[in-house]
Amino acid sequence: MAARPTVENPVVADAPAAPTRVGYGTLLRTPGAWTFLLPAFAARLPYAMLSMGISLLILGTHGSYGTAGTVVAIAAVAQALVGPQTGRLADRFGQAAVLIPSVLVHAVSVGALIALALGHAPTWTLFLAATPAGATVPQIGAMVRARWVAKLADLPPAHLNTAFAFESVTDELTFAVGPVLTAVIATTVTPAAALIVEAGLTLAGGLAFAAQRRTAPARLVPEPGVRQASALASPGVRLLAGVFLGVGSVFGGMQISVTATAEAAGQSGLSGVVYGIFAGGSMVAGVLYGLIAWRRSTQQRMLGSYTLLVLGCSTLWAMPNLLTLAVAGLVCGLAIAPTLITGYTLVETLVADGAKTEAFTWLTGAIGLGLAVGSTVAGRLIDMGGPWTGFLVPLGGAGLGLVALVTLRRLLVAPAAATRTVARGGSAVTSLVGASEH
Structure with missing residues (x-):
């Protein structure tokens, strides 16, 4: 017979609650979710189109892999460094106030880059554009995550994990x-x-995403004199x-190393398939x-x-053919999404409400910067030692990340001051200004 939860025998009362599982259907039925998810997908798809689009355009007009790679790297570094600052501005002034001018300037800048490339302008002008x-x-990805944080603030943490x-x-x-769409348009029309x-x-x-102001997180106004x-x-x-x-170094090293391996095997057309299996493993995971x-x-x-990611990367360099490389890439990819999901979940607990979008953009920017550096270093190694040497970049980059993670993991414990602040019963814990976002 089960013991009763009395004062003398509080077995049931003290038993830990079973973990909560939240399905995607439950998540997507969150009121207002689809109003920002649909425009967000259209707005974030170009994030995966820009690098390949620039590469194909510059290769077609200037005929130089070096020039194309440098232009792509400059754009990636600019995004990695400026992105977190726009995230911070979004926390302070609201997402729409930052997003609208950003997309307008982006469209003009890309238009200028196209015009300069087609006009065979000097290389330095391409760098400027x-x-x-x-x-x-x-x-957009950081802004969507910030909206989920705001929407799910009063629900159990399992909802945010699923989000x-x-x-x-x-x-x-x-x-x-994104890359497939870019390649199809570039080959059937023009780069x-x-x-x-x-x-x-x-x-x-x-612009459509910015118009959805009802789901935007309230901006936090700091107290006078407090920075x-x-x-x-x-x-x-x-x-x-x-x-x-x-x-990011795993992404960058994998992209160029898989391409080089496929070309060395005389099967360049399979590079996209092998990398797609890597990305597919991450998606399934x-x-x-x-x-x-x-x-x-x-x-x-x-x-x-992250340990599984390093173990997966440790086998890539030794694969003798594209088939075994695809299998090893699949195993490696299975660790990517869990690492990213957990990282974004952790960073949400480490900062106050007024800095969450900025925090998300630092992680996104770090991936982009790691991708740019990883692809550059892997390319140089491949030139010197052959395709297999490029796979040392994912192993080295992920390995260094694991060392830092193991050594400094105590820093990932959320401080008491970083707990969520919510207005309850008419008494706001912090000064939240939401009126301007509605």
Whole structure:
């Protein structure tokens, strides 16, 4: 017979609650969710189109891989450095106030880059145009995550975990669809047309997303004389940004190394298939991750998924052919989405409400910067030692990230001051200004 939960025998009363599992259907029935998810997808799809679109355009007009790679790298670095600042401005002044001018400047900058390339302008002018084009890429993924935080603030943490899993899967989908769409337009029409579509989607999707002000998070107005601290002031955010640099190096190293391996094998057409399997593994893992009721802490899950990522990367360099490389890439990809989901979940707990969008953009920017650096270093290694040497970049980047994560994991424990602040019973814990967002 089961013991009664009396004062003398409080067995049932003290028993830990079973983990909550939240399905995607429940998440997507959240009131108002579809009003921002649909325009957000249109606005974030160009994020995965810009780099390839620039590469194909510059290759077609200037005929130089070096020039194309440098222009892409400049745009990526500008995005990585400026993106978090736009995220901070969005926290302070509201998403629409930042997003509308950003997408307008982006469209003009991409148009200038196209005109300069088609006019065979000097290389330095391409660099000048690529800088604002990259810097004004809208941080839609971070803004959507901030909206989920606001929408689910009063629900159990499992809802937010599922939301971040959904966003990770959406990111993977855009990176699967975006490059394919760019390549199809570039080959069937012109490379310039692919970038025109990129700019058009950014503008239309960004403006439509900005118009959904009811679901935007309330902006936080700091107290007079009190300076709002940057999200990067948190040691835990800095650690996660460094760790995500390692994830970005996996993306960058994989892209160029898979391409080089396929070309060396005389099967260049299969490079997209192999990389697609890698991305597909991540997408499947992301879907499953969001359906599991986790018992382990977020910090433990982060350490576990990142360890699996390093183990997966450790086999890539030794694969003898494209078939075995695809299998190894699949295993490696299975660790990507759980790492990203857990990282975004952790960073949400490390900063106050007024810095969440900025915090998300630091992680997104770190991935982009790691991708740019990883692809550059891998390319140089491949030139010197052959395709297999490029796979040392994912292993090295992820390995360094794991060392930092293990050594400094104590920084990922949320401070008491970073708990969510919500207005209850008419008494606001912090000064939230939402009227201007409605």
